[in-house]
Amino acid sequence: MMMERHTLAILVNDQPGVLTRVANLFGQRNFNIDSITVGPCEEEGLSRMIVTTGGDETRVDQLRKQLIKLIDVIDVIHLSKDPMVAREILLVKVKASPSQRTELNGIVEPFRASVIDIGPESLIIQATGDTAKVDALLTLLAPYGIEELTRTGTVAMARSIVNTPIHS
């Protein structure tokens, strides 16, 4: 069975232990966290977590209701139900002899990625985009030999409603 992927935005009190509470609840309700990002948000004293997880719609709705019950959780929005933008950052160290650098640039540029460190036998490439784009880039880089990679996990936001006149 194909698992649907979901993205949740969880607004929480910026308190010690909040990440544990939220992560714990995912485990308790038998959900796997595919990625999680946490950081400050527009209001002081609160943080926003973006979590991606898998599961059918009904179960994710149940998870959302259980999350809201946590006292330190202020709000939970099921972002992927509606149009959203999602991005992650990739850092990847690829094996590259000096003669391969130009060739690699041919991959980096169309992805609007950039080379941010050059060593004698490797490069570090930074890329930003949605998960599919980052995955595609990695597939193309794989033949060169990936020494190390790290991804931030998804940050996401609901798209603005576009049918509202700008000068309203």
Added chain:
Amino acid sequence: MSVEAAELTRSLPAIEYGEEMTGADMLLRCLLLEGVECVFGYPGGAVLPIYDSLYSSYLKHILTRHEQGAIHAADGYARATGKTGVCIATSGPGATNLVTGIATALMDSIPLVCITGNVAQSLIGTDAFQEANITGITMPITKHNYFVRDVRDLPRIVKEAFYIASTGRPGPVLIDIPKDVCNAVTPFTYPDSVSVRGYQPTLEPTDQDVEALAVALTQAKKPVILAGGGILAADATQDLLAFAEKTQIPVISTFMGLGNFPGQHELALGMPGMHGSYTANQAILQADLLIGLGARFDDRITMGRTKEFAPNATIVHVDIDPAELGKNVETALRIAGDVKSTLKKALPLVSRCDSEAWLQQLKDSQQQFPYSYQKIENILKPQEVIELLHQATEGEAIVTTDVGQHQMWVAQYYKFKHPRSLVSSGGLGTMGFGFPAAIGAQIAHPNRTVFAVAGDGGFQMTNQELAVVKQFNLPVKIAIVNNQVLGMVRQWQELFYENRYSEIDLSCSPDFVKLAEAYGVKGLRATNREEAEAIIKEALEHDGPVVMDFRVANHENVYPMVASGNTLDQMVLGEE
């Protein structure tokens, strides 16, 4: 608040706001201001400042003999009264000994405030003596928990803890206080009000929802109410009675709900589920409208076959916890709201259902298929013991239980007249719960008969609390349904594991009469019906605690029974 507690609070020295005091003094002052009359606890290094304050406090403290006893007693107190139970334990092992009790309270939505000490903040994280990360450990089993970092936050945290524990869907809240915070001195002020941004307990159902409920009734020919523990938590037993009588809808009470509707009422169908009554289960199977009120459709009722549950019914579900709506079974109408206000709002909108034929059918079924067991001369049957306890007290007693066969027999054969009279661990199924819980219930209701019904297995998990009933002369009547075996495990091994009786033999248990006597408690034994009747009479006449050792048949099974994984129509009524 009881009269005693009210007087106590009035006699408090007037609080001078801004008066300097230690965190420990402040904590006890906060408890008194919350109307707490009794705390259950056990001292230790990290709570020495709290116990030093207690030495000159107005607060009543019951020293149990194990922290598990303290929390179950606080839980029994809460279940018997509806008030928030309070317990105190020290850091490390004291705190971890509360864990089972906290999980027990969470599963049954019982309001508790658990206070633990911890090592001083300078030692936190150093693996100090008796250090345990109890807030981390209890995160998944508390409604909320707090680690107090600054003494100035303590009054607000205590206020919030009582608010969170007792409102919405109740539950346990833990406050972990490091020793330096207990010793720190600061001016005391207690907040008048409380507001927690991330916590808005749903209270009022919408008018639209209540109207939809009333409309659903008009179509129904075979309606049934499934009333759970939420009725008790919401103090809605009178509202349920009025609603059921006006609409003439029969009422099934879940195990956690027993006592929410008079057991002998003509509309009462008793308990459903795995060991429920034939008629209650048939009512679920045949109903065309099922109204769940403060019940959560757990797997001992649905048998995990949620798609086949109430297959012919439109299901309406009223619960204060929105997360329960649609969690286990698909429902047509979901009402998030307090069940008391829902019933109150609905009452004027509803009228008598067209249910006469249905009621007659159920009445016939009840007569044809009552709970039954085979009586054998000179052998005391466990069901007989519960029947005798019921007869001797006419359903008026508070009965606490442990977990297993005796628990199911209490549910079947003790017809509870009053709410908050069955005190039992339904969700977690905690053995060793019943006896300490009876201590809390007896303290809450000094003039009511409190039976602690236990098996010979469960009683041995917490029987050290005999010292407490002796010390405070609490007249708890302990009824040990002694079959020398772990009965429910034996039953399952017989039915599902080809009689391979693995590790269930308890024949080497102590002589419970002598054990009672060793604690200075009266001990009595019965081996047949006549003796059983006699010792119950003697126990009830005795002004103090009694241990009754009922030596019952040891191969008795609980029936009716629906095996896990079967649907409610696959019910085994008794031995072939």
